[in-house]
Amino acid sequence: MILQSSALSGKLTWLLICVLACLPGTISRIKNINLTPGLSTCYRRFSNVTLNMVVGKFLTWHCESRVTTSTSLLRLSYPQRLYVYGLAQRLYSYGLYRGKRQATRCVRKEYRMLTTQQRNDYHRAVNGLKQNTTVQPNVYDALAMLHSEMQILKAHGGPCFLGWHRVYILMYEMALGDEVPGVCLPYWDSSLDNELQDPSQTYLFSPELMGNGNGPITTGPFAGWRRPSDPSNPNSRPAPVIRNVGVDGQLYSRQSIEMILSRNDHSEIVSPNANPGYDIEVQHGGVHLFVGGDMESLLTSPFDPIFFMHHAFVDYIWELFRTKLRNQLNIDPSTNYPMDHNIQFHGRDQMMDIANLTCGDGYSDQLMATVVYEASPSCSSQRPTCNSPYLRCQVNVGRCIPITLQEAPVMVNPGSLNLRPGFVNQLPGFVNQRPGGQINPGQNWMPQRFRRQVHLPATRCSGRGSRSVKPCQNSFCINGVCDINQWVYVPVKVVTIRPPGLDKYKSYPVINGDISTVNDIYHPSANSRTQRVIESRLGKIPKGYSHCHENGVGQIFVQSQGMNYEGLYKDFSIIDQRLATTMSIAYIAVKNPGHGVSQALLRATDSCGRICHTSCRNQRTGAFEACSGVLELDARPPMMYSSTLGDAMLDIWDYGLGTGKGKECPSFNNDNFFLTFYCDFPEYLPWVDKMTAPPTQTIVRPIPTPPLVFYPQPCRISKTCVLNIPCFSDKQQCRFYGETHQCLGACGRYAVCNYGFYTEKYCAGGMIFVEQVKRCSTTPCSKRGGARLVKIPAWNSILSPGMATNYRIVRVRGGTVVSGKR
Known part of the structure; x- marks a missing residue:
């Protein structure tokens, strides 16, 4: 009787295995788990933020960069x-x-x-x-x-x-x-x-x-x-x-x-x-x-x-x-x-x-x-030098910008040559120096030994996203031990929709003998079905990196971040941006679970920093459904990962031996995919619901500061510096980077425009600031004589709208207030 029961149990076990094998999809040892409470809270903070206003990758990195819960x-x-x-x-x-x-x-x-x-x-x-x-x-x-x-x-x-x-x-x-x-x-x-x-x-x-x-x-x-x-x-x-x-x-x-x-x-x-x-x-x-x-x-x-x-x-x-x-x-x-x-x-x-x-x-x-x-380096037409061999003056915006790797620094001390503003580079907006003379846009002169090798600014075809693809070098470290053999590879699908910012690829249809340049042949709107199914789903164009350009060939960056181990892996797949929709394959490395369990957060963004949805295979139906992208895997079969990148590729592409004709064309194994990234340019973070009301917690906000109103009065920079010009607006003191003015009644104090606000500075050694040439001289302030009375606007005359202008009479000696009275 016991033998019969054991035999029956064995038959039922095999029957159950057969039934499971016949179900759609594969019962995977990889499974999706919920977001951690910390991630959910952080995502919810941005749930109402439209991604056309901020780069999505900034938000996800902000939330995900501190999620590791490893104890090692x-x-x-x-x-x-x-x-x-x-x-x-x-x-x-x-x-x-x-x-x-x-x-x-x-x-x-x-x-x-x-x-x-x-x-x-x-x-x-x-x-x-x-x-x-x-x-x-x-x-x-x-x-x-x-x-x-x-x-x-x-x-x-x-x-x-x-x-x-x-x-x-x-x-x-x-x-x-x-x-x-x-x-x-x-x-x-x-x-x-x-x-x-x-x-x-x-x-x-x-x-x-x-x-x-x-x-x-x-x-x-x-x-x-x-x-x-x-x-x-x-x-x-x-x-x-x-x-x-x-x-x-x-x-x-x-x-x-x-x-x-x-x-x-x-x-x-x-x-x-x-x-x-x-x-x-x-x-x-x-x-x-x-x-x-x-x-x-x-x-x-x-x-x-x-x-x-x-x-x-x-x-x-x-x-x-x-x-x-x-x-x-x-x-x-x-x-x-x-x-x-x-x-x-x-x-x-x-x-x-x-x-x-x-x-x-x-x-x-x-x-x-x-x-x-010290204030960030700036320059101007009056001061067209940055005083650094590694920076050059871009006069049209008043900024010091770096030289590039294709240029050699001008290793010269301007003081040793008695250089003065005057040399204008052959590139518009970039000013160097020459011995003597004044600024002359028609000249391009400098001794050869001091001349910087200049290359024209990069064109659109050499900008981000359109230049050659750059590799990602990984450290392959897990909890401080760095070895590729600690990692296994999970294959993922990457499905992308044509970027909405890529308007034309310049491959046009010919209709009745004429080229139609309304849309290229790959654009979703070129076909009624793709226009209805794909283009109608696209919302506003999500914000991307400022140096990102679409040119038909793109990258989707995929990465894993350990949740119960310390380790980060990053790679990418190449996509054809011309097509209305396309699919590529990537392989993401995660910690080998060994005899335990590995938990990792898997994410993908395009080369512009725009985020992708995550979808996981339903173990019963085989359909892909929205998921958190936090995966847990162990070593029990069926394992949907491989110990090496080569094995992961061969597990997807089955190169079976042919019969008498060598190798057959490889067959595609769709069952080995558990995760798919959908890069369809969402308007909001996809892992939390968009909130229709504020959070349930009560937030006590401070009383808002009344809007600042500026009147055409001298602009106050600090308690020791007031300029004889008005501030630009109530949001910005100044507009022009590097704009410089002397402080009223202050011999050696001046202010330089930095990021929309003036930064107060003073001449070293108590020297005089010369307003006309916007620089410190070699004359000490003490030679200006004794103290003198200066009328400076009082603090509340600038900050309080509707008040009469008040002044403070101060006694200044050498640019320093030594006494004062109302």
Whole structure:
């Protein structure tokens, strides 16, 4: 009886297997799981944001860059924590609570404005940290590892982002000064590089400056740098620091910075209430993506030294915003901490942990007691030089833009040749210098030994998206161990619709002997059915990267990000953009589940940063349905993944042996696909429903600041600088980049237009600023004689509409107010 029951059980098992085998589709060991609560919350914040207003990739990276829940992240050891604690204590001694100040302030300059000696000292200091093993594995890596663990959540996704990173780069700057006294952290103004037709060709990524931007860093001062080894696998060889410059992402633009600076409260430029177009953190993610490689992951980004220069620029933008709050709006930026949110770890009294400071402390003015920013480099027709061999003046916009990798820097000191403005390059808008003479557009003269090799600006055919395809170099690291054998490959379909911005491909039909140029033969509207089915579904054109061009051949970037492991993989498929709809195949690597389970978030975007839907196969019906794109896979059959890329390809294309005729044509195995990306240019994020009402939580918003009204009165820049011209508008003080004016009654003080607002500056050594030539002279202010009375508009005469103009009579000596009365 027992034998009969066992036999019956075996038959039923085989019957069940046969029934399952006959069901449509394949019962896969890959399955889709729900979004994490953190991802859902972040997506919902942007659920009503139309993607024609902001690049979709900016939003998804902002939400997804901190989703890893691995327990094997790099953690600071006790000696490392002691070192960090020592740096934190020095923040107090420099004025945070004790009121002390350093003897000299660190002047942070744009990286390309450093002198040769300053640049060499900076490189030497950074390499010194990497070679300093008093803290294991070295001081640099110990500081970089601080940007991990729970700090990822405390430093990103809310108002603590600004203060946390300010403290972080201050600690890094102190460490640099320990290696080479006097070294200050420079900033990288990436908006200058964004002015190039192809920003990836900026000379910044040259052997002379930051080293190459393609793959491992093999040139420049940081050549051969590697990430630290995994502490639990000390014998594993660490991966090199990797970049994929210009493959994805977008640098800060002048317009995006001006949009941030146009806001009037901190709550308008940080999560969760800021519009993403004005959100300084959302916008900063584009630079992480642009550099790519290790910079693309928050866990690994500080291992590339360019990380700290990028965040110094973010901090510079923030300081410009704080100056506006204080000087233009009479708002104390140190107390203007956004409170109308419930983001975990971002409360004003939440401890940062990196320096025993709260998030509110990060907004303190005292943190900047040891630092001052030199204004971003600018130029004008009166000052048509940028004073850097790596920058050139674009006079028509008053900006200093980088030379490219195809150009050689002019290694010459203008002072040594007594050069004066005058040489006009053969390229319109770019002004160099020549000995003597005035600006003469008809001449092109400079001694050959000083002449820069000039190449014409890139054309549309050499811009982003239309140039040759760039590869993605992956590190193949999982939890700090870097080896391709840890990965398996999941095949995915990529279905795309013709980009709505690609109007014509110039392949036209001939009708009755005449060429019709209304639409090319591939356009959806060229056929009544495709027009009805495809073109009618397209909404507004989603926003893409500013340097993105459609030309018929495109890339869809696909990537996986570990959810229960630390690891990122990125690749792409090539698509034919001419067709109304087309399909391609990509292979995404994820962690080999081995005897456990791997969870990964799979995403796709096109080369313009426009996002794609995710659809998963229904295990019962075989149909593809909308899904989260978070996949879980294990090692039990049937496995819909392969151990190598070659096997993954052969599992899709079956090359069976023929009978007497060699190999047959390969057959296509459609059952091996579990995930399909649909790139159909959605108007909203596809993973959450568009909300028709505000969130259920009660948000108490601050009373809005009354709109600022400017009258045709002198424009006040600060309490020590007023210009004898009106401000341009209530949103912008000035329009022309590099526009310069002297402060009223101030011998050596002047203001330069930067990102729509004036930055106050002063001539070194107490020298006179000459308004006519817009530069400092060699005459000291003290030679102007004694004190004199100057009438300056009072503060409320500019900020308060409807009030009579009030003035303050002050006594000025040498450009400094020494006394005053109403």
